[in-house]
Amino acid sequence: MEAQQRTPPSAAIEALRARLGDRLLTGESVRAEHGRDESWHPPELPDAVAMVESTAEVVDAVRLCAEHELPVIPFGTGTSLEGQLLACRGGLSLDVSRMNRVLELNAEDLDVRVQPGVTREALNTWLRDSGLFFPVDPGADASLGGMVATRASGTNAVRYGTMRENVLGLEVVLADGRVVHTGGRARKSAAGYDLTRLFVGSEGTLGVITEINLRLFGRPEATSAAVVSFPDVASAVNVVIETIQSGVPVARIELLDDLQMQAVNRYSELDYVEAPTLFLEFHGSTAGVDEQVREVEALCRDHGGGAFQWAVEQAERSRLWQARHDAYYAALALRPGCKGWTTDVCVPISRLAECIADTRRDLDASPLLAPMVGHVGDGNFHTLLLVDPDVPEELDEARRLNDRMVERALALGGTCTGEHGIGLGKLGYLREEHGEGVEVMRAIKQALDPRGLMNPGKLVGGD
Numbered sequence: 001m002e003a004q005q006r007t008p009p010s011a012a013i014e015a016l017r018a019r020l021g022d023r024l025l026t027g028e029s030v031r032a033e034h035g036r037d038e039s040w041h042p043p044e045l046p047d048a049v050a051m052v053e054s055t056a057e058v059v060d061a062v063r064l065c066a067e068h069e070l071p072v073i074p075f076g077t078g079t080s081l082e083g084q085l086l087a088c089r090g091g092l093s094l095d096v097s098r099m100n101r102v103l104e105l106n107a108e109d110l111d112v113r114v115q116p117g118v119t120r121e122a123l124n125t126w127l128r129d130s131g132l133f134f135p136v137d138p139g140a141d142a143s144l145g146g147m148v149a150t151r152a153s154g155t156n157a158v159r160y161g162t163m164r165e166n167v168l169g170l171e172v173v174l175a176d177g178r179v180v181h182t183g184g185r186a187r188k189s190a191a192g193y194d195l196t197r198l199f200v201g202s203e204g205t206l207g208v209i210t211e212i213n214l215r216l217f218g219r220p221e222a223t224s225a226a227v228v229s230f231p232d233v234a235s236a237v238n239v240v241i242e243t244i245q246s247g248v249p250v251a252r253i254e255l256l257d258d259l260q261m262q263a264v265n266r267y268s269e270l271d272y273v274e275a276p277t278l279f280l281e282f283h284g285s286t287a288g289v290d291e292q293v294r295e296v297e298a299l300c301r302d303h304g305g306g307a308f309q310w311a312v313e314q315a316e317r318s319r320l321w322q323a324r325h326d327a328y329y330a331a332l333a334l335r336p337g338c339k340g341w342t343t344d345v346c347v348p349i350s351r352l353a354e355c356i357a358d359t360r361r362d363l364d365a366s367p368l369l370a371p372m373v374g375h376v377g378d379g380n381f382h383t384l385l386l387v388d389p390d391v392p393e394e395l396d397e398a399r400r401l402n403d404r405m406v407e408r409a410l411a412l413g414g415t416c417t418g419e420h421g422i423g424l425g426k427l428g429y430l431r432e433e434h435g436e437g438v439e440v441m442r443a444i445k446q447a448l449d450p451r452g453l454m455n456p457g458k459l460v461g462g463d
Contacts, residue, residue: 012068076143082423116145151201158377171211267330346418
């Protein structure tokens with residue numbers, strides 16, 4: 001497939017400008033901002049950027065692009081990690097960040113309707129006085145539309161689930177400009193195909209998400225967080241496995257290896273033990289949290305864990321989790337000027353210790369620096385391979401390590417990506433994981449986007 005940019009029809013740009021005025025942008029700096037994400041992939045710029053403010057404007061823009069066969073790449077906050085936002089065939093970057101209103105709260109039913117440009121932090125700030133919160137937390141303050149499109153997950157998924165479980169319904173603009181509504185506010189339905197789940201994780205290849213119905217949760221009565229270090233990664237992982245198998249409803253349970261802890265200490269000016277470490281959080285009633293803590297403390301002692309360092313007050317917990325969320329930038333700071341090749345696999349919890357141990361051996365034998373972190377409560381972990389993208393040998397080594405990691409995860413019954421998605425970066429693994437299922441995905445893509453204009457080149461390889 002041709003991946004070169006092409007000069008867009010001037011008529012398309014002028015037609016878009018007539019509708020959007022000065023919100024149709026063609027300057028190089030704004031195009032550069034919209035032609036990259038947080039991945040290692042080199043930027044690929046769109047031909048123009050549209051700052052849309054309503055579903056009607058999205059419909060107009062998509063119809064004009066369809067008429068002139070101009071690709072459309074939805075854009076939220078730019079935090080994706082597998083090249084999902086790169087305009088590998090030029091086209092229009094459709095920026096929905098100004099579609100940032102909370103449209104409807106149904107507190108009694110624990111649901112909310114939002115536009116796609118609302119970020120997760122903004123939503124939770126808006127919900128603060130309601131006693132409710134939205135739990136999916138991928139770390140970055142990502143847009144909720146982007147989180148739906150990539151089927152995002154994060155630190156709370158072990159208790160509250162991923163975007164797959166927390167999206168009740170969607171409004172989507174299709175490639176021909178039609179608007180469809182999927183799902184609804186009911187907590188279950190047996191009415192036809194589950195179109196909501198079709199668009200969750202579609203990475204902008206089937207349509208543009210313009211409204212989202214989300215599930216909410218009541219804020220817990222009590223919350224406690226803790227950090228505990230271990231003599232080795234295997235001991236920490238075994239605590240995770242036993243915690244999950246024992247049915248302890250831990251809210252968050254995150255693993256950082258010794259190199260990542262070194263990076264966190266330097267970047268966030270902390271003084272944690274630089275050893276494999278679990279970051280934990282417990283939600284529930286006061287008595288329930290106390291019981292969870294006692295059970296997990298006992299498991300940690302059995303596996304050589306050190307003393308718990310507690311964070312109970314909101315400010316302390318925020319500082320602790322900010323350090324965890326800063327892990328990506330902390331790791332990059334270990335090698336200034338480098339790029340981060342992020343990996344992401346997920347395996348059944350019973351195979352997690354084996355998968356991490358074998359991966360760690362590969363990393364230790366490699367010349368690349370590669371800290372490891374993981375949402376290990378659901379079997380998902382990452383390494384960040386620190387590479388100089390101008391050195392082909394380093395990219396080759398990163399690719400080799402990533403291949404090994406994915407092959408191992410698939411052999412253990414896992415997946416090539418637990419939460420980052422396919423984008424450009426993992427196109428080669430999709431068929432290995434799904435076989436003929438990829439042809440079914442292509443058939444769906446062809447049916448909804450026959451000219452291959454919606455984020456082409458991604459996920460199933462475009463048209």
